[in-house]
Structures are given as C-alpha cells and as structure tokens.
Amino acid sequence: xxxxxxxVNGEVKKIDVAADTPLLWVLRDTLGLVGTxxxxxxxxxxxxxxxxNGTAVRSCSLPISAIxxxxxxxxxxxxxxxxxxxxxxxxxxDVPQCGYCQAGQIMSAAALLAKNAKxxxxxxxxxxxxxxxxxxxxxxxxxxxxxxxxxMK
Amino acid sequence: xxxxxxxxxxxxxxxxxSAGGGLMLSFNWSDSVAALINSSNVAGAAPVEFNGxxxxxxxxxxxxxxxxxxxxQNIKTSFPMVVAEELDADWKKVKVVQAALDVKKxxxxxxxxxxxxxxxxxxxxxxxxxxxxxxxxxxxxxWNTPVTALTTGNGFVLHPDGRRFTYGExxxxxxxxxxxxxxxxxxxxxxxxxxxxxxxxxxxEMVTGKPLYxxxxxxxxxxxxxxxxxxSFGTKIKxxxxxxxxxxxxxxxxxxxxxxxxxxxxxxWEIMKAxxxxxxxxxxxxxxxxxxxxxxxxxxxxxxxxxxxRRKDGDVEAAFxxxxxxxxxxxQCPFLSHAPMEPMNFFAHVKADSVELIGPTQTPDRARMAxxxxxxxxxxxxxxxLTRLGGGFGRRLQADYVxxxxxxxxxxxxxxxxxxxxxxDMMGGSYRPAVRYRFEAALDANGNLIGYxxxxxxxxxxxxxxxxxxxxxxVENLLIDSIDHQSPITTGAWRAPITNFLAFAEQAFLDExxxxxxxxxxxxxxxxxERAKQKPVGAIRYDIDRTKAVxxxxxxxxxxxxxxxxxxxxxxxxxxxxxxxxxxxxxxVNGNPVLKKIYAASDCGxxxxxxxASQQVKGGIVDGLGHALYGQVTFKDGAAxxxxxxxxxxxxxxxxxxxxxxxxDNGIDPTGLGEPALPPTGGAVANAIFxxxxxxxxxxxxxxxxxxxGVKLGQKM
Numbered sequence: 001x002x003x004x005x006x007x008v009n010g011e012v013k014k015i016d017v018a019a020d021t022p023l024l025w026v027l028r029d030t031l032g033l034v035g036t037x038x039x040x041x042x043x044x045x046x047x048x049x050x051x052x053n054g055t056a057v058r059s060c061s062l063p064i065s066a067i068x069x070x071x072x073x074x075x076x077x078x079x080x081x082x083x084x085x086x087x088x089x090x091x092x093x094d095v096p097q098c099g100y101c102q103a104g105q106i107m108s109a110a111a112l113l114a115k116n117a118k119x120x121x122x123x124x125x126x127x128x129x130x131x132x133x134x135x136x137x138x139x140x141x142x143x144x145x146x147x148x149x150x151x152m153k
Numbered sequence: 154x155x156x157x158x159x160x161x162x163x164x165x166x167x168x169x170x171s172a173g174g175g176l177m178l179s180f181n182w183s184d185s186v187a188a189l190i191n192s193s194n195v196a197g198a199a200p201v202e203f204n205g206x207x208x209x210x211x212x213x214x215x216x217x218x219x220x221x222x223x224x225x226q227n228i229k230t231s232f233p234m235v236v237a238e239e240l241d242a243d244w245k246k247v248k249v250v251q252a253a254l255d256v257k258k259x260x261x262x263x264x265x266x267x268x269x270x271x272x273x274x275x276x277x278x279x280x281x282x283x284x285x286x287x288x289x290x291x292x293x294x295x296w297n298t299p300v301t302a303l304t305t306g307n308g309f310v311l312h313p314d315g316r317r318f319t320y321g322e323x324x325x326x327x328x329x330x331x332x333x334x335x336x337x338x339x340x341x342x343x344x345x346x347x348x349x350x351x352x353x354x355x356x357x358e359m360v361t362g363k364p365l366y367x368x369x370x371x372x373x374x375x376x377x378x379x380x381x382x383x384x385s386f387g388t389k390i391k392x393x394x395x396x397x398x399x400x401x402x403x404x405x406x407x408x409x410x411x412x413x414x415x416x417x418x419x420x421x422w423e424i425m426k427a428x429x430x431x432x433x434x435x436x437x438x439x440x441x442x443x444x445x446x447x448x449x450x451x452x453x454x455x456x457x458x459x460x461x462x463r464r465k466d467g468d469v470e471a472a473f474x475x476x477x478x479x480x481x482x483x484x485q486c487p488f489l490s491h492a493p494m495e496p497m498n499f500f501a502h503v504k505a506d507s508v509e510l511i512g513p514t515q516t517p518d519r520a521r522m523a524x525x526x527x528x529x530x531x532x533x534x535x536x537x538x539l540t541r542l543g544g545g546f547g548r549r550l551q552a553d554y555v556x557x558x559x560x561x562x563x564x565x566x567x568x569x570x571x572x573x574x575x576x577x578d579m580m581g582g583s584y585r586p587a588v589r590y591r592f593e594a595a596l597d598a599n600g601n602l603i604g605y606x607x608x609x610x611x612x613x614x615x616x617x618x619x620x621x622x623x624x625x626x627x628v629e630n631l632l633i634d635s636i637d638h639q640s641p642i643t644t645g646a647w648r649a650p651i652t653n654f655l656a657f658a659e660q661a662f663l664d665e666x667x668x669x670x671x672x673x674x675x676x677x678x679x680x681x682x683e684r685a686k687q688k689p690v691g692a693i694r695y696d697i698d699r700t701k702a703v704x705x706x707x708x709x710x711x712x713x714x715x716x717x718x719x720x721x722x723x724x725x726x727x728x729x730x731x732x733x734x735x736x737x738x739x740x741x742v743n744g745n746p747v748l749k750k751i752y753a754a755s756d757c758g759x760x761x762x763x764x765x766a767s768q769q770v771k772g773g774i775v776d777g778l779g780h781a782l783y784g785q786v787t788f789k790d791g792a793a794x795x796x797x798x799x800x801x802x803x804x805x806x807x808x809x810x811x812x813x814x815x816x817x818d819n820g821i822d823p824t825g826l827g828e829p830a831l832p833p834t835g836g837a838v839a840n841a842i843f844x845x846x847x848x849x850x851x852x853x854x855x856x857x858x859x860x861x862x863g864v865k866l867g868q869k870m
Contacts, residue, residue, distance in 0.1 A: 001402065018402065018422070025422040029377075034369040035362015037543070038421075039494050040575045044798035047494055075362030082361040090360045094352040094764045097772055098225030099359035100494040100543030106360060125807040132798060134494045134544050135225045136775025138809045140768065142870060 006067050008033070009077025015064070023059040023067065024048045027074060035075035035103045039132070046131030049104035050074050056111035056127075075103040078110060086110045089148035097135035105131045109145050117152040119145075201328035203284035205258035206236050206277065213321025215242050215308070218252040220259040221269045222515050223355075224493075224542035224549070225772075226827040227765035228269055230354045232277055234761055238346045239281030239339060242320065243308035249354045254517035254537035264515040264542075265550050265646065267729035267825025270761065274822055275338075282336040284327070291327035292318050341759060341820055350764035355541065365541040367498045367512035368572065375500065375568045376405055378561055379424045381414040381433055382581035385791030387641040389438035390414070393431070401427040408564050415561050421572060439641045444487075444587075444787040447612055450638060451485065451589035454610035460634035463620035466691045467630035472604030476595035480669050484592070484658035485852045487785035488612075489585035490793075490801055491647055495543020496578045501558035502568035503528065508535040508559060509568075513542035513549055520555040527556050528563060546776075547646035551583060576796045584786055585647030586614035588654060592662040595630075600670030602628055602681065609635040609655070613644040617651055622727060623678075623700065624663070626693035627685035642788065648776065649828040652728045654853065657781060660724040660836025661850070664843070674723045674840065675708050695727040699756050702817050703734040707754035710815050711736035719749070722840025724833040730824035732756040732817075735774070737810075737837035739845040746845045747867035748838060750811040751778070753830060758821035766826055770814045773830030779804025781835035782866070783854050810868045842866075 003016050008031065015030050022041075027033040027050070036059055039047030043058035050059045051073035078084045086109050096102045105128070112119055112127035119127070124145050133141065200208035200216060208216045217233035233249045236242075254262060261272050285305055292310035293300045295318070302313055309317040341347075358365055383389060393414055395407035403423030408415045414433055418424040473479060499512035501524075508528065514520045517537040525532040542549060558571040573582075588611040595604030605628040609617030620633040647653060667677035679701060686697045704725050707713070713721060713736060720741070725734035736752045753770050760766045783802035787794045795801035839850040848860040855861055 017420075018426075020426075021422045025420065029371075029420040029422070032371065033362070034364045034371070037366075037494070038368065038496065038572075040798045042575075042797055042799060045494065075360075078361075082357055087360040091352060091356045094350070094356065094768070096225075096353055096356060096359045097227065097768060098494065098542060098544045099353075099355065100366060102359050103362045128806040132494070132803050132805060134492060134546075134776075134803060136772040136779070136804070136809070137768065138775060138806050139771055139812060139870065141806065 002065075004064055004067070006064070006072060007069070008072045009074060017064055019063065019065040021064045023050065023062045023064055023072070026064050027059060033074050033076050037100055037103060039101065044132075045101070046108060047101050047104040049107040049131065051107060051111055054111065054114055056108045075107060078106070084110060085148040085151035086113065086144070089144040089151060093140050093144040093147060095137050095140040095144050097137055101131060101133045105133065105141055109141070109148065113145070113149055113152055118149055201324040203287070203328065204280045205252075205255070206280040207240070207284055209284070209320050209324040211321050211324055213246060213308070213319045215240070215247045215320065216250055217247055218250050220252040220255070220262045222264040222513070222517065222539050222542055222545075223251065224264055224513070224515065224545035226264065226769065227353060227762065228264070230351055231270070231761045231765055232273065233354070234346050234351055235274065235277040236281040238344055239278045240285045241305040241307065244346055244351065246308055251539050251541070253539060254521060256518055262517060263519075264545065265547070267731065267827045267829060269825065271730055271822070271824045278338050279336060282338050283333060286333045286336050287327040287330050288320055288323045290330050291323040295326070347759065347761050348763065351762050352764060366495050366543045367500070367540040368495055368543070370500050370511055370540060370570065372500070372568060375570055376417050376565065377419065377421050377424055378415050378417045378569050378571045379428055379574065380557065380561075380571060380577070381416070381428060381431060382577065383412050383435055384580055385435065385441060386643070386788070387437060387439040387441045387791045388435040391434040391436040393433050395431050398427040398431040401430065406565060407431060408561065410560060410564060413557065415571075417561070417565055417569065425574070441791040442640055442642060443789050443791070447587055451610050454636045454638065455483070455589065455591045455608060457636060460608060460636045461616070462632070462634045463616060463618050464625060464631065464633045464691070466625070466628070469604050469606060469630040469632040472630035473593070473595045475597070476604060477598040478596040478669055480594045480596070480666055482592050482662055482665060483589060483851060484661065485589040486587060486654035487787065487853065488587045488642070488644075489647055489780055489784045490579045490582065490786050490795070491546040491548035491585075492578065492801065492803065493542070493544025493546055493548055496575055497548070497554040497573040497582070498571060499555045499558040500568065500570045501555070501562040503559055503563040506534065510535060510555060510559065511538040511540065512555070513540050513545070514552070514555060515542070515545045515547075515549040516552065519550070520552045523552040523556045524559045527560060546648040547650065548582060551645055575798070579786065579796050579801060580793045583643045583645035585653065586617070586644040587612045588614050588617045588651075590617070590655070590658045592658065594662070594666045596666070596670050600672060602666065602670070604628065604630040606631070607633045610638070611635070612638050612640045612642060614651065617655070619652060619655060621692060621694040622659075623695055624681050626689055626691060627681040629690050631690070641791070649728055649831045652726065652832040653777070653780070654835070656724070656726040656728070656832030657835030657839060657853070660726065660833065661839045664722070664836070664840040665849070673714065675704060675713055678725060679704060696732075699732050699817070700725060700727060702819070703732045703754040703756050706815055706817055707734040707736050707752050710754065710813065711738070711752040720841050720845035722837045722842070722844055724836035724840065726829070726833040728832050729828045731826060731829035733770070733829050733833050735833045735837040737834075737841040739841040741845050742867065745865040745867060746842050747869060748810045748841070749869055750813065751834065751837065752813045752815070754815045754817065755826070755830060756817040756819065757826050757829070758819065758823040760816050761823055766816065767814045769826040770830040771812045773826075773828065774812050774834050775804060775809055777831040777834030778838060779808070781838060781853050782808070782856050785854050785857070808868050809870045811870055
C-alpha cells in the first residue's frame with residue numbers, strides 16, 4: 001500500500017492503495033465514482049474511458065502510480081449539471097439503450113471535440129473505434145457527435 | 154374504435170390506509186390479495202396508490218412503476234408511456250420508478266422473448282384508464298357536474314366553463330371512490346403520447362454517470378468476491394491451495410464450494426490480484442469436448458436415419474424422387490458468448506430470517522425461487538431489487554450467478570457482491586448453441602417448390618428448428634426434424650434463440666432456391682405466400698398478409714431490383730410475434746464488397762415509442778450483423794478459446810453500414826421489438842454479398858470463412 005494524492009474532477013483526493021491498482025478501481029471502489037465502468041479490464045472496450053489532462057485514456061489499464069500530477073476528469077466531472085454539449089446531444093438524440101458503455105463513449109467524444117471541434121467523419125470514426133457498444137447504438141452516437149459539434153463554442 | 158374493458162374479479166381493487174395516513178388503493182393484477190405497494194422510494198407528500206403501476210401525490214407528482222427489468226429494450230420508458238396515455242397525464246410530470254420483484258402485484262415480471270408489450274398492453278392501458286375514470290368522478294362530485302360534461306387533458310380534469318383541477322388536487326378523493334366495474338379505453342386515433350418519440354427516462358442519469366447498474370451497487374460493510382470456476386467444461390476441482398492468496402492484502406477469506414473457489418476481500422483489485430496466486434488443480438469429470446469434435450459429430454448426425462420429427466406434410470420422399478432439380482446445402486454457426494457490456498454480478502445478503510438480493514437479472518422471480526430452493530427457505534423470505542441491466546441478451550435469464558452469490562453470502566455470513574471478470578463471463582457462462590443445418594429443396598420442371606427438407610443438429614440446442622415458420626404451410630411435401638447432442642458445455646437462450654442463426658440459413662437457402670427456379674427472390678417468396686394463402690398445407694402460424702406487407706414495404710423503400718451498381722440481398726423473418734423484412738446493399742469498390750446500407754420494414758403493430766422502436770431495430774441489425782461477421786467461441790479440450798474482446802470480436806463504430814428503418818402502420822395491438830429485427834440481417838447481407846461477388850456464405854462468422862479469403866469487406870455508415 002502506498003499513499004497517493006490525485007486530482008479528480010478538480011478536487012485533490014488522498015488515497016492509500018497498492019501501486020499497481022488501476023485507476024478504474026480507485027475511482028469505483030475507493031472514491032465511489034461509479035460512472036466509469038468496468039467492461040473488459042484490458043483496454044479493449046472503452047467503457048472505462050476518462051480524461052487524463054484532457055486526453056481520453058482507458059482507466060482499467062492505468063496504474064495509480066503512473067498518474068502523478070495529471071488531472072483526471074471522469075463522467076461525473078465532465079460538467080457540473082450534466083450540460084456539456086456532448087451530454088446534451090446524447091440526450092437530445094436519445095442515444096443510450098442499456099447505457100452501460102455510454103459514459104465511456106461520451107468521454108471519448110468529449111475529448112475528441114475538445115481538441116477538434118469540427119471533426120470529419122473519418123476523425124470521428126478513429127476516435128470512437130475503441131469504444132464498443134454491445135447494443136449497437138453507433139448510428140446515434142455519430143448523430144450526437146455531429147450535433148454536439150454544432151453546439152461547441 | 155373505443156374499447157370497453159370489464160374489470161374482472163382478478164383485477165379487484167383493494168382499499169386501505171397507507172402508513173402515512175393517506176388513502177391508498179392497490180390494483181391487484183393477480184388472484185392473491187396483495188400487500189399494498191411500498192411507496193418508500195417515492196418522494197413528496199403521501200401518494201395515493203391507484204394500482205400497482207400508478208400513484209398520484211397531492212402535490213401532483215405522477216409516479217408510474219415499471220415492473221419489468223430494463224436492459225436496453227427501453228421498457229422503462231415505453232410501459233409508463235402507455236399508462237400515461239390512458240391517464241391523460243402530463244408526461245413532463247411523470248416520474249418513473251423501477252419496481253422491485255412483486256409476484257402479487259405483477260404477472261410476468263421478466264424480460265425475455267420480446268413478450269412484455271403484448272402481455273401487458275391491455276393491463277397498462279387499464280391501469281391508466283381506471284385512474285383517469287376515478288379522477289373525473291371525483292371532479293364531478295366537487296363541481297356537481299355530470300361526468301359526461303367533463304374532459305381530461307395533460308394532467309387536468311377540465312370543466313366546460315374553464316375551471317380545472319390538477320390530478321394531484323383530486324388524488325385523495327379519487328382514491329377513495331369505488332372502482333369502476335368497467336373502463337373505456339381510448340380509440341388509438343386519440344393517442345397523443347403513444348406513437349411519438351419519447352427519450353429514455355434514464356438518459357440524464359446515464360449521461361452523468363449516476364449509479365444505476367448492479368455493478369454500481371455498494372453498501373457499507375459489503376465484501377467483494379470473485380469466483381474461480383473450472384476453466385474447462387467437463388472438469389471438477391481436484392485440489393485447492395489458497396495459502397498464499399489468503400495472506401494477500403485486503404483478502405478476507407478464500408472459500409471453496411461446489412466447483413467454485415471464491416476469493417473474498419475488501420476491494421475488487423485486491424481480489425483480482427489474490428486470485429492469480431490461488432492454485433487450483435482440476436480433474437476430468439465428464440466428456441471433454443473440442444470444436445473439432447463437434448464438427449465431426451455434426452456430419453454424423455446429419456446422416457443419421459433417426460431424428461425427432463418436428464413437422465411432416467405430404468410425401469416428401471415421393472416429391473424428391475419426382476423432382477427436376479434438387480438443391481442440398483449445409484450451414485453452420487458457432488457458439489457465441491452473450492457478452493453484455495456489464496459483466497455478471499449480484500449482491501446477496503443472507504440473514505438469519507431473510508435474504509436480500511440486489512442486481513441485474515432478466516428473471517427476478519427465477520432468481521428468488523432458485524435462491525429459496527438452494528437455502529431451503531420459503532420464497533417469501535427472499536426479496537429481489539432490480540437495478541438497471543448493462544445488457545442481457547438472454548444471459549441474465551439464468552439464475553446461476555445470483556444463486557452463487559447467495560450461497561457465498563451464507564457461507565461467509567455477510568453481505569457480498571460477486572463480480573465476474575470478462576474472462577469469467579466468456580469462459581464459464583453459457584453460450585448460444587452451435588448448430589448445423591441441412592436444407593434440401595425439390596423443384597419441378599417449372600421451378601415450383603414441391604418438396605422441402607430441413608434437419609437441424611445442435612449442441613445443447615433443444616429443437617434447433619422452428620418447424621412452423623415460413624416456408625412451412627406453402628410447400629406440399631415437407632419434413633423438418635432435429636437431433637440434439639448433450640454436452641457439458643452450458644448453453645442458453647441468446648437474443649432471438651435459434652432464429653438468430655436459423656433465419657440466416659433459411660433465408661440464404663431460399664435465395665439459392667429462388668435463383669435455381671429462375672425467379673426473383675422477392676417474387677419467389679411472395680408467390681409462396683400466395684400459395685400458402687390459397688392452398689394452405691397444415692398449420693400456418695404466421696400471418697400471410699402481414700408477412701407480405703413487410704416484404705412489399707421494404708422492396709418499395711429500397712427500390713428493390715431497380716438500382717444499378719448496387720447488389721441487393723433480401724431476407725424476411727417472423728419471430729416473437731413481429732415481422733421484419735430487410736434489404737442489404739453491397740457495392741463493389743476495387744473488386745471488394747462494401748456493405749453500404751440495410752433497409753428494414755417492421756410490423757410490430759402499433760409503435761409505442763418511435764425513438765425506442767427505431768433504436769431497437771437499428772440495434773438488432775447491428776447486433777445481427779456483428780455476430781454474423783465476426784462472432785465465434787471455439788473450444789479446445791473443453792475450454793473456450795476466446796476470453797475477452799481482444800479475440801472475441803464485437804462489431805465496432807467503423808464497421809456499421811447505414812440503416813434505414815420503416816414501420817407498417819396497421820393499428821394492430823403492439824408486439825415486441827427486442828429481438829425480431831436481428832434474425833433477418835445475416836441472410837440479407839449474405840445474399841447481397843453473393844449477388845455482388847458470386848461467393849455464397851454457408852457458415853458464420855462470415856469474415857473467417859474460406860469464401861472470404863482475400864476479400865476485404867468494407868462497411869460505411
């Protein structure tokens with residue numbers, strides 16, 4: 001066990017866990033931030049996607065010891081009231097079915113749009129290809145990203 | 154057309170006092186005298202409970218309880234929509250609450266077989282209509298105005314002179330009135346909410362990451378557990394050495410029961426780590442099977458003289474003897490994992506005199522009964538609370554993972570959440586059975602289908618055919634039989650059981666038969682359907698006109714047969730009471746087929762929610778396509794070779810074509826959509842690939858077949 005101090009959603013959190021503990025399980029088991037999901041544990045499905053200094057990363061394969069001073073943003077911290085353009089678009093387009101993968105999808109989409117507010121179809125596909133949706137909501141994911149892109153300032 | 158529904162003794166209303174002192178009414182949908190609804194999870198002033206589906210609080214909060222498990226089929230939105238429609242409620246004021254298991258209040262509180270909507274349609278309408286009737290009655294008394302002069306709209310009872318009451322203002326008095334013996338249901342033409350696009354009621358919670366799913370359930374003092382199950386089917390534990398694991402940080406205990414070794418600890422990661430150092434030896438306890446064994450076995454079974462006859466019409470041998478052309482083809486599908494995105498999990502707390510179960514299940518009552526049986530206690534002692542399900546696809550119809558959690562909780566004498574890893578799910582779960590089919594068709598000299606044979610052989614598949622499906626009823630001489638092989642590899646219902654593969658095989662085969670008969674594939678099917686109508690052979694269990702209607706609609710929308718440079722493939726299937734026809738379009742780009750678009754025409758009767766229905770069809774198509782292209786679980790020495798998404802390939806964003814969805818508008822009472830759009834997809838796509846490339850696909854997954862070697866299949870959304 002070791003003590004870490006990490007920045008999550010703008011707050012400093014002190015935790016005491018083993019160095020190899022993936023960020024995913026720190027968020028879920030230690031900090032109670034369960035919006036970040038476990039799907040595969042090997043960075044294949046994207047359900048655990050969070051932002052590390054604004055970049056989409058798979059928290060299931062990121063040990064806590066590697067975080068350092070990086071700023072972590074989870075789905076709970078993407079916006080204060082759930083009104084991030086991507087979150088709004090997801091609701092307007094009515095994207096989710098079971099919904100389990102959607103937090104990860106949203107985090108991937110938000111990271112893309114933060115860097116590239118007007119992505120091409122190919123750029124969207126590249127950014128979203130790492131996130132599996134078992135229900136097959138891909139058409140609406142695309143529609144929502146296009147809509148969110150139009151909402152980005 | 155207005156419907157009058159009698160309130161039967163079975164639907165008798167109970168009157169009682171709520172804990173808070175307010176009047177409560179409970180509408181019993183079953184024979185028993187139900188306990189009143191537990192309103193502890195409803196915020197605000199003491200609500201008046203009109204029935205198991207509905208309560209209205211004096212401060213005008215309309216709470217609609219959704220009994221069936223929600224796994225993405227959107228029932229938690231569409232069910233309340235039906236209640237709200239007949240109630241004439243303001244949807245914006247409706248609060249939807251997932252009901253816990255309550256066998257006294259609800260029938261068929263499960264998710265499976267696309268059966269919830271047809272089962273509950275009238276019940277839900279009555280629930281809303283009865284409450285509306287009582288609210289109008291209450292207003293009538295207060296205003297001293299006849300009921301017939303009053304109307305309702307958007308959550309108000311309206312007086313012709315402009316006065317109005319909110320439903321909340323009337324709730325207490327309405328709840329005290331006698332229950333009407335019969336209620337009038339709306340003419341579907343008057344529907345305002347049904348038939349519109351209503352967003353998912355949990356959208357906000359889902360997009361903000363609120364705890365909704367079983368895996369999100371945490372409770373103070375709860376322990377975490379993972380279970381090591383035998384990696385190979387047909388083996389059992391020989392020895393367990395957990396000494397090292399027990400000494401790992403955060404580990405509370407390692408418990409062996411049945412063929413399970415449970416690692417129990419304080420956090421998920423700690424038990425995942427400790428699990429790696431538990432040494433378990435296994436020994437054979439049954440037959441050990443591999444996919445190569447199954448491949449050999451299938452060929453033997455297909456040639457066996459005896460099989461279980463499922464349907465026999467006319468004289469099939471004579472028809473084949475007299476045939477001008479005989480076509481004989483075989484199709485095979487592999488095992489599939491259900492692989493819902495949320496891995497299996499359940500919380501269990503076995504206490505001295507009760508059991509608390511919380512988590513994602515498609516069949517809460519099965520979970521309750523199985524737990525009661527295991528522990529040797531009365532089912533009434535077991536409560537089941539439903540979380541949202543992160544997918545199910547049939548996997549969560551089974552109670553194995555619930556019972557296991559309960560057994561572990563009893564053994565460790567405390568609350569525990571058992572979590573499966575993705576590998577556990579793919580290796581130790583249950584699978585869509587592997588099946589091989591042989592189809593034979595006899596054509597006369599004029600290209601008429603005079604004989605048809607189908608044999609299905611499967612691994613723990615039960616009846617691998619659907620003997621009464623089309624073209625049964627249209628062919629004079631027909632024989633459908635099956636043989637099942639019992640295997641230690643556990644199988645179970647997988648979204649659209651059996652038909653998820655049978656439909657591909659059948660629709661691809663009929664394409665070949667149509668081509669051999671020198672007929673257009675769409676015309677060929679329409680002619681067969683007309684023949685079934687004019688001269689039905691044996692029992693016909695599908696509606697011929699509804700089948701024709703979806704065929705005609707998809708042909709029209711896709712411009713069937715009229716497009717240059719595009720190869721079209723057709724498929725139609727009736728399953729779970731709904732009809733879906735599809736056309737897939739493939740374009741050759743630099744000699745390689747690119748799947749551009751799939752058109753779907755569906756008939757599920759009245760469409761309750763346009764948004765949810767369209768999403769179900771699209772999702773079903775993507776699911777059907779993905780598994781037809783990529784999905785397979787193979788076994789080596791009893792163990793699954795695909796264990797996670799690195800080699801169990803699921804369809805991804807850039808592998809999806811455009812999908813265009815249409816519905817037949819016929820006003821018939823609604824049927825389900827959770828499954829019916831999936832079965833036709835494989836056939837439509839395979840038929841389009843054949844049209845484009847001349848390559849016939851007989852086995853799934855398509856991308857791994859010999860025929861597709863050197864072929865780069867593209868998709869474009």
